Amino acid sequence: MADDLNDTYQYPFEMADEADIKFRDGAIPGRPAGVPSSYEEGGSTRWTPDAIAEVHALAQLGRYQVRGYNTFNKRMPTFDDLTFVPATMTRLPLEGYREGCDTTTVLGAGRGLVEKPLELKIPIYIASMSFGALSAPAKAALGYGASKAGTMTCTGEGGMLEEEREASQTLLYQMSPARYRIDLDHLRRADALELVVGQGAKPGTGGLLLGMKVSERISRMRTLPVGVDQRSTIRHPDFLGADDLAVKLEELRIATNYQVPIFVKMGATRPRYDVAIAAKAGADVVVVDGAEGGTGASPELLLNHTGIPTMSAIRAARESLDECGMTGKVSLVAAGGIRSGVDAAKCLALGADAVMIGNGAMIALGCNSPRYLDDYRKLGTAPGACHHCHTGLCPVGIATQDPELEKRMHVAAGAERIARYLAAMTMEITALAKACGKSSVHNLEVEDLRAMSFEASAFTGVKMAGIDRPFEW
Amino acid sequence: MSEIVIDVGKRPIREINEEIQAACKTGSPIRVVNTLSRHNLGIGLPPGVRIHFEGSVGYYCGGLNTGATVSIERNCGWAVAEGMSAGHVTVGGYAGMSCGAAMTGGLIHVKGDSGPRCGVAMKAGNIVVEGKIGYQSGFMAHQGKIIALGGAGHSCADALWAGEVWVAGEIDSLGVDVNVVEPTAEEVAEVDAILEPLGLVDSSRNWRKMISGQRLWYFQSRDAGAWLMI
Amino acid sequence: MCGIAGRILTAPGRVGADLVDLMDAQEHRGADSTGFAIYGIPRDEGFVLRGMGFDKARLSPDMEDFRLILREHGSDLLEEPTFVTSDARHYSFRAVISEPNDLARWIRDADAITDRLEVQSCGRSLEIIKDTGSSAEVADKHGVRDMIGTHGLGHARLATESSVLPNASHPFWARPFPDTAIVHNGQITNYYTWRDRLHRLGYRFLTQNDSELIAVWVSHEMSEGLTLEQALKKSIKDIDGVFTYMIAREDGIGFAKDRYAMKPLVVVWQDGAFAAATEEQAVRRIYPGESEVINYDGPSITEIWGVGNRSMAA
Known part of the structure; x- marks a missing residue:
């Protein structure tokens, strides 16, 4: 019998000692050495070390935790689950090293309503990150870098920073619900306006800037007492819904004399409906910020457990615009977790007209770079793992308002790194577009992609690799 | 200087605003008639202009005003003079919701009642309401004063920052994180100085001044050590 | 996300034409579809x-x-x-x-x-006309301007979470209760909970539109013995989200508004007649001169406006 080993076989030698069998390693009595789920590691799938640490934190602090950076939710799909299928026999590729590929990106021209639609040289711009979340030198570096690359930056919440206006040839001026430092002069000095109704890192919740970053200058710009935690409203004070938004947009158009496009930025939650509503209310550009979007500070639960992934949001948003007849009239910008030109190209193929990068730009500036190691250590973190933007103690001077720390942000060097990063990303996009036989990056389409996981296919409707049809239920 | 009269009726709002802006350049006083409660009249007015709206207006009238003197004969809709940085706006009747939303300066004088969220997110300036201010007035007001000579609706002075809400009449209920304080004589004098040019000073008023309870100002300890735990 | 309107006349008259005007002035609030509930002379x-x-x-x-x-x-x-x-x-x-x-x-x-x-x-008297398109388009197509009656409701819809379909337009009939119709501005955040509960009680929903729920909800509560006023008040506690809604019946129009006072309603009573709309500029189409305007701006409020001369007129 198979379960009665002793009876069936005799070794042709003497049976080994129990001690030899147990490795002779001096293991704790009653606990065989090297057996998985040893006591230190535990085996619970529910109560992982992370889960236990979270309960300990909640129990000790009596509140949820706040941090910066972006989602730590491990179940988010990644753009790596999608692959391009370049031209081969059915299609003819363009010469990747030689032939041209247009990257010009026009935003806000579709309705024919505004005098000065945005014309960017590349389909990438720098995301709305506020002066407050970022230091003034960091904002200036982003502005100069973007200008060199022929694209724009966005003020983010908290008003127009003079350094950024000077640096950015094209500047998107954000009107957040809290309306910090909004005035007509700034409105008219902007190249485009953006009304925010939510963001990917924390949809349904207003901005957050903890007291350590509410410096004297920030306090003046945002009319806040120095050092208080600024928790912004999520609802705008003067419109409560898309029906009123239509009236509000008319006001802003009059205020800017129908010169510049108006963006509406939202976190990706129900883009299939939300995007259509924003388009019908009159926006020129809709920005959909996926759950992977970054932030300077957010309740961690919102970072990790709200919103839908960027890749699925883009598909839903594009279909939404198609269905309500707004494709061509309203531009679609995607954001959230875009790291490289490859990710950006995938976003364009999924249906975005342009992409916006936040964390990527910060990292290009030097976020998480291996310098000032002691300061990382003081924060209890290390280069490559730092997510402490909320503390204002950024070791590299980017996400801080500390006058000493912000000196570490070298504007000229940072600007050049941004310009090179944007140029490199654009090269990546054109390389892929040309491989797919496109003379313009905007001609990338869903058909150019295949999914390498059921999940990615189910989330996006992109055809599964090999079987060439989307995953269906 | 002769008055310029602009007739609203059913004409496009953009066209009317262009006429208003052109009239502003002449320096003449402007009278806008037949307003029919239309929205977005007189947006982004320049300093020094005097403009009168006959009848009632809709949403955002006088929005983003930078120093004009605006008078509205009767009622206005939502967010009159929203984002105003300077100027003097008078509403003869009832001011709709979010009167003076996010304003950064200037004075709004409402002769009737005001709707909910009067002075929401205001950054500076003053709002004087002769009647009652509506629900959740003063919500997240950063600075400036909201002065109600009548009463106040529910959730008064909800989650104030450094703004102040002054109420002489009945208050239906207070919002979250509000302290009601007894104003000092100097503080009352400051308010009277705002009321004085409007001819509204009355020493018999029993003021209640609402300021932030400051409980919601700090999410957590400001002690740097505590940050490292996060 | 919509514009709504109500109208009561002192005697049967061109209530259709008035509602078309009221909705035409609010077209920017939602041009996906337009609908009217008109109470004619009762049979x-x-x-x-x-x-x-x-x-x-x-x-x-x-x-x-x-x-x-x-x-x-x-x-x-x-x-x-x-x-x-x-x-x-x-x-x-x-x-x-x-x-x-x-x-x-x-x-x-x-x-x-x-x-x-x-x-x-x-x-006996209610007729709901709804279709995709603007107020003028729907009015032309269905001859709404010529409809005679004592009172009625109007609605311009900007679709939120349900589709742009002719039948997903407002007003909604509170099936199976005759002569009851609602229009709603806002959105319900516990829609699926209530829909499911009412569905189990045997009510039928024809659309995925949250406003249809209000119609059935109010009528159900009334069939359980509540007066209209009690049902309106109860809805403020039981229904979550953003709403200003009007419910019309043979003898009047009731109204309720959510606890956070998000959506406006402007009302004018003049010479015994009544006009209500989301925006004051709509009411000005009926009463271009200045009249006493009542703004129902506060939180958690309800009101019922009776149709006074109706039986006499009929």
């Missing part, structure tokens, strides 16, 4: 029906089936139905029927063919 017997079929190619068989169901319930058409068709696939109809033995049972059976045809209003 002494029988019901007037308004409805929609989804495929005009099937009009004849639809009507045959519809009539068959009617007859099974002891009712029949009193007049030849009239139809409105256009380039669109759907068609609209108006019919007058004699009393079914049991109205609720009849409509339940009639709803069995809702994949082809929907009864969208039923009452």
